[in-house]
Amino acid sequence: MVKFLDENTELEDLKLVKIKEGFTDIFVPDPHYYKQKDTEYLPTSLPVFYNPVMEINRDLTIALTKMYMDQTIDDKIYFVEAMAGTGIRGFRLLNEIRDDRLYIIMNDASPTAFKLMKYNAEVFGYDSERLLLFNMDANYLFRKLHSDLHIKPSIIDIDPYGTPAPFVFNALSCLKKKMSMLLVTATDTAPLVGKFPNAALRKYGSRVVKNPFSKEIAVRVLTYMIGREGTILSIKTIPILGLFLHHFIRLVLITERGRRKADEFWQSVGWISFCPVCNSYDVTRGxxxxxxxxxxIKGHGNTEIIGPIWVDPIFDPDYIGSLINVIERQNSINKKNREKMLEILHNEREVSDLIFYYDIQDIARRLRVSTPQINVVVEFLKKKGFRASRTHFNPTAIKTDASIHFLIEAVKEIAP
Ligand SMILES: C[S@@+](CC[C@H](N)C(=O)[O-])C[C@H]1O[C@@H](n2cnc3c(N)ncnc32)[C@H](O)[C@@H]1O
Ligand SMILES: [Zn+2]
Structure with a gap:
């Protein structure tokens, strides 16, 4: 059990401010009052965590939950937010989805967060028989749901400080048997992108070094780790959406049960080797x-090896199609976030079967020419009959089925 030092903090001790996110009102700790230094990363120094930058993450959660609910006929759908902070995500789900089948379980190990959640529920009338609040360690909650309360959640959201690794096994073990959904946020991106190989090995069980595809590698390493935990429980986890936005990863997986299913997971696992001199790469399945x-290329020497990682798609075109429809209709989603999400989803869906990308800026630099506009290169490749799209993993890169040799010639031709 995590020990929080804020057990004696009463609500009256907090300086709160009312805000609105989506269509939902909530009290959060007043950022102006608690800000001590300009350089400080504020959300974690608040008495209860709240980060406005994560609104896009919560908007996406609302859309994903709505998508899930549209696809199921279950009459009770439990959504568990294991690390809820102020409760903003769960309250938004209750308030903005408005479906009597949806039950929200919110939990936070911090006693102050728990008190604030209760307060928000009462003040704004979110309190209902479809809301359950807990104050315990997330792993303990997962075991309790499974063993004592016999509640089988359809959706679990893990949104910790840093790595989600310690919570994945217990979350997976308590999910509903048929088609459930696991939503994971990771903010410890440094090991995942290859900055700290020892930490990556320790937390995720993969060798990760600095590499030219760092954000996509990060998502694939996390996908591998979750899948591996799943197979221990005879659960296959299939990623349907893997995003790297701002400073965090948001990964969404669907689960399927059975030993044979779980064995299939290992066919989607493999290794990548890349050349640190020319960035050419090779993916090996198995x-x-x-x-x-x-x-x-002779003279370039040894390649670097990264893995094991998930080598199959991290965007499922069918689910992404459904999600796009929901996002277009869900009017509580912030307009800027909606446009950003739709652009990313349309782009990634087009090339969801292609692993990694080519950095056009890097190619231009090597050719000693100016970098052409990325959209112009995309259109050029499409006209030549290739598939091509921008990717949110790198603003100067393209995912395409054209060869690197063709791309080099294309850049030479188009470069201003
Ligand atoms: C990133 S914040 C969650 C933010 C929230 N989901 C939102 O959308 O605003 C992480 C929260 O996890 C809580 N926490 C940390 N360790 C925990 C644990 N082992 N079990 C449950 N909650 C924990 C912290 O108190 C904090 O409120
Ligand atoms: Zn090389």
Whole structure:
């Protein structure tokens, strides 16, 4: 059990301010009052965590939950927010989805967060028989739901400080048997992008070093770790959406049960090797098939190896299509966030089967020419009959089925 030092903090001790996110009113700790230094990362120094930047993450959660509910005929759908902070996410779900089948379980290990959640529920009338509040360690909650309360959640959201790794196993073990959804946020992106190889190995069980596809690698490493935990429980986890936005990763997985299903997971796992000199790369599927250790260009020497990682799509075109429809209709979603999400989802859906990307800026630099406009390169490739799209993982890169050699010639031709 995590020990929080705020047990004696009473609500009257907090300086609160009313805000509105989506269509939902809520009290949060007043950021102006608690701000001590300009450089301070405020959300974690508040007595109860609230980060306005994460609105897009919550908007997405609302859309994903709505999408899930549209696809199920269950008469009770439990959504568990295991680390709820002020409760903003759960209150928004209750308030903005408005479906009597939806039950929200919110929990936070911090006693102050729990008090604030209760207060918000009472003040704004979100309190209903469809809302359950807890104040305990998230892993303890998952075990309790499973063993004592016999509640089988359809959706679990893990939104911790830093790594979600310690919570994945217990969350998966208490999810509903058939088609459930796991939503995971990770903010410890430094090990996942390869800045701290030892921490990546310790937390995620993968070798990750600095690499040219760092954000996509990060999502694929996290997908691998969650899938591996799943197979222990004979659960197959299938990613349907893997985003790297601002400073965080948001990964969404659907689960399927059964030993045979779980065994299939390992067919989607593999290794990547890349050449640190020219950035060419090679993906090898299978846990025991090791990638080449030399670049194919003579003189470039040894490649770097990363893995195991998930090597199959991290965007499922069917689910993404449904999600796009929901986002277009859900009017409580902030307009700016809606436009951003739709652009990302349309782009990623088009090339969801392609792993990694080519950085046009990098190619132009090597050719000693100016970088052409990325959209112009995309259109050029499409006209030549290739599939091509921008990717949110890197604003100067393109996912395409054209070869690197073709792309180099294209950049030479288009470069201003
Ligand atoms: C990133 S914040 C959650 C923010 C919230 N989901 C939102 O959308 O605003 C992480 C929360 O996890 C809580 N927490 C940290 N460790 C925990 C644990 N082991 N079990 C449950 N809650 C925990 C913290 O008190 C904090 O409120
Ligand atoms: Zn090379």
């Amino acid at each position: 846990i025991t098939s090791f990638p080449s250790s030399q670049c194919f």
